[in-house]
Amino acid sequence: MLETDTEGVPQRVATGRMPAWDEVEEWVALAYERARPVAAGTVADYIPVLAEADPESFGVCVAEVDGSLHSAGDAQVLFSIQSISKAFVYALACDAVGHERVGDIVGVNNTGLPFNSVIAIELNAGHPMNPMVNAGAIATTALVPGDTAEDTWSAVLAGLSGFAGRPLELDERVYASEAATNQRNQAIGRLLQSYGRLDRDPLEIVDVYTRQCSLLVSAHDLAVMGATLADGGVNPITGQQVVSADVCRDTLAVLAANGLYERSGEWLFEIGLPGKSGVSGGIVTVAPGKGAIGTFSPPLDSAGNSVRGQRATAYLSRTLGLNIFASDDRGSNA
């Protein structure tokens, strides 16, 4: 008997398996070795503390939905999660208030413009467009329940820690550095308020958003967080149901359309998986039903995406057979 979704429609899920454990080990090591010599890219410096990142630091981790982990390089080095938090806070908001409400207020369509664009808000009559750009992320954080901003922060912290399977901590220096320089995000909060898209104190919500971006994670954490989205919301290490399976499906669809900002189309074409990048150099990439890839390397391309992270992820998507659009010609008629 098939399970039904929230609308009562019977549903199956796409299936497929990772290669054998020792093969995944080898491909992860090779992905790391191939991407390591790549020297292109620039470390972000618009948040002053981020400029201190070591450009040589590079880590890769694959987490499978059965809890297997495969790491290479600096997979345990901690860095601030930055925009990658947007994916998980979106999932928490949908789980709490339903994806229809989040969709009405925030939307799911790509802006084609940089992550912190103010023009995108104006061009769309105040609509933030999607939860992966700053306007949509700030509006999404405001939907996470809480009587006060402090309550909302507690819910965000607990939720992201549930995805990671361990209590996450704030990088106080990154938080202070971004809080002192985030006037543009404050302006975005005010603009959303002026369009009636934010019914909470904009500066308090931008502060919660700034804190969520300053949480410390590793490539290992990103892989586990992503694998939770790949596994119907169940953390593969702790077994905790963090969000529902429907929320995971919706979140991954939003990531496929918007996770790499104005490069989302190129990313999907090249890698064929939902992913999310952040300016400190992290990328999480999710293979539904199979697992996830977490990478960390600070040098970024001109759109703000980690250069080595993209290389390693593209290699793993192919070698592990993860691209959701790929098939072979050995069909039933062959």
Ligand code: DON
């Ligand atoms: O809002 C900001 O500017 C940062 N806290 C997050 C930016 C970010 O990671 C954009 N990603 N590529």
